[in-house]
Structures are given as structure tokens and as C-alpha cells.
Amino acid sequence: MILTGLLIPMAGIILGSAIVFFTKQQMSELLQKTLFGFAAGVMMAASIWSLLLPSIEMCGEMEKWATLPAAIGFLLGIGFLLMVDMITPHLHFGTSEPEGPRSRLSRTTMLLLAVSIHHLPEGMAVGVVLAGAEHAETGITSMGAFIVALGIAIQNVPEGAIVSIPMRAAGKSRWQSFTLGCLSGAIQPIGAIAVILLSAASIPLLPYMLSFAAGAMLYVVVEELIPEASTGHHTNLSTIGFAVGFVLMMMFDTVMG
Numbered sequence: 517m518i519l520t521g522l523l524i525p526m527a528g529i530i531l532g533s534a535i536v537f538f539t540k541q542q543m544s545e546l547l548q549k550t551l552f553g554f555a556a557g558v559m560m561a562a563s564i565w566s567l568l569l570p571s572i573e574m575c576g577e578m579e580k581w582a583t584l585p586a587a588i589g590f591l592l593g594i595g596f597l598l599m600v601d602m603i604t605p606h607l608h609f610g611t612s613e614p615e616g617p618r619s620r621l622s623r624t625t626m627l628l629l630a631v632s633i634h635h636l637p638e639g640m641a642v643g644v645v646l647a648g649a650e651h652a653e654t655g656i657t658s659m660g661a662f663i664v665a666l667g668i669a670i671q672n673v674p675e676g677a678i679v680s681i682p683m684r685a686a687g688k689s690r691w692q693s694f695t696l697g698c699l700s701g702a703i704q705p706i707g708a709i710a711v712i713l714l715s716a717a718s719i720p721l722l723p724y725m726l727s728f729a730a731g732a733m734l735y736v737v738v739e740e741l742i743p744e745a746s747t748g749h750h751t752n753l754s755t756i757g758f759a760v761g762f763v764l765m766m767m768f769d770t771v772m773g
Contacts, residue, residue, distance in 0.1 A: 518712065521646040521665040522705045525638065528669030529704070532676020533697025536684050543681045546753060551674035552745035553754030556737045557761025558671040559638070563737075565769040566664045567641060567730035570648070570656055571723040589724035593731025597637060601739065606630035608740070624683070624696065631679055631700040634740060637732030638668050639707030644725045646708065647715035651722075660769070667765045672701060 571586040578584065605619035607626035614626055621629075645664045648656035680697030684690060711729070715722055745754035 528672030529701030553757030589727030639704035643708030643711030
């Protein structure tokens with residue numbers, strides 16, 4: 517189950533990156549806005565139904581204080597991604613000004629680092645639900661963990677394309693663009709495995725780790741995806757994409773999980 521859960525999200529990245537073999541044009545702004553909104557919707561729904569609510573439910577014996585571990589973990593997750601964002605030199609697509617400390621890294625490397633920051637919390641989310649599914653007392657089912665992995669994989673498809681297609685438009689070969697798109701998601705299984713190992717060492721930490729992953733994912737949504745989806749033209753399409761992604765992930769989690 518764990519191996520399958522790790523491979524499913526990577527399959528989404530690979531599939532999305534492979535789109536570069538079937539297109540000659542740079543991705544339109546209209547499509548980019550829609551895909552950014554869709555990814556934000558999936559991540560927000562996963563953070564709530566797959567991570568925060570299970571974290572609170574696992575602490576039900578604490579009664580009115582059941583939300584405390586979730587609150588602590590959530591704030592730590594926000595703080596962790598904020599720190600990573602501040603200490604990592606990176607460059608977002610569509611911008612010319614790098615963020616983070618000054619460095620001599622190439623533009624391509626900084627673009628990949630920006631996407632890696634995005635993918636890290638997604639890997640952590642998959643890892644923590646897979647770890648929880650291994651222990652019946654957590655209340656997380658194998659199907660629930662599968663749904664999270666599937667949801668992340670679905671939103672990884674457009675994210676793989678968002679990386680590989682601009683690389684092709686910038687002059688790299690199709691194979692180079694495809695490879696870079698795939699590498700942009702390499703941090704996901706690494707983050708997932710790290711969380712699984714940590715969870716195995718201490719099951720009582722799971723409520724904190726679930727909400728930690730939620731905080732990290734919502735940091736990406738608020739800091740990166742929503743601003744990128746809500747500036748310029750076609751912002752109504754990003755709103756529609758957000759709604760579709762949110763409802764799709766919510767339905768997956770509540771109906772199938």
C-alpha cells in the first residue's frame with residue numbers, strides 16, 4: 517500500500533510532463549489560470565477533509581481541547597514552509613525577480629526549486645495519511661489514504677505540464693523539458709518517506725503531523741497559487757477551476773474515503 521501510494525502522485529507528474537510531447541505552443545494564460553485555480557481547490561479540500569478533520573477526530577478524548585494539536589501542527593506547518601520559502605533561492609514562472617537569498621543558480625534551477633517548494637507539502641500529506649492507514653487506531657483507512665494520493669496525482673497532471681511546456685517554449689528539447697518536469701516532483705516521494713519514518717517512530721505525533729501537512733499545503737495555496745491565479749486577466753476561470761478542484765477532492769474524500 518505504501519509503495520502504491522508513493523507512486524500514484526509521481527504518475528500524475530510524469531503524465532503531465534509528457535504533454536510537452538504533444539504540443540508545440542506555450543501554455544495559454546487562460547489555461548494556466550484555470551489550472552492554478554484547480555490545483556488550489558484540490559489542495560485546500562485535501563487540507564480540510566483529509567488532514568485537519570482527521571487530526572481533530574484523533575484527539576476526541578481531549579473533548580473541547582481536541583483542536584489544540586491541530587492548531588499547533590497547523591501553525592508549525594505554516595512556519596516551516598515560510599522558513600523554506602525564505603532560505604531557498606527560487607523563481608516563479610512569469611516573473612523575472614528571484615525570491616529568497618541572492619545566489620548564482622541558473623534560472624532553470626531556481627524555477628525547479630520554486631516548484632519543489634510547492635510539491636514538498638503534498639508529499640508530506642501523502643506520507644502522513646499512508647502512515648496513519650497502517651494503524652487502525654488512527655481512523656484513517658487505506659481507501660482514505662488512496663484518495664489523498666489520487667487527489668494529489670490529479671492536480672499533479674496540470675502542474676507537470678505547467679513546468680515542462682514553458683521549458684520547451686524557452687528553447688529546451690522535448691526530452692529535456694519532460695525530464696525537468698518529472699524532476700520538479702521528485703521532492704514529493706522524499707517528503708512522504710521522511711514523514712512515514714517519523715510517524716513510525718511515534719504514533720502520538722500523527723495528529724500534529726496531519727495538521728502540519730495541512731498548514732504547509734495551505735501556505736502554498738495562499739502564498740503562491742491564489743496570487744498567481746488571481747492576477748491579470750481570466751481570473752474568473754481560476755475561480756471556476758478552484759471550485760471544480762475543491763468539490764472534486766471533497767467528493768472523493770467524503771464519498772469514497
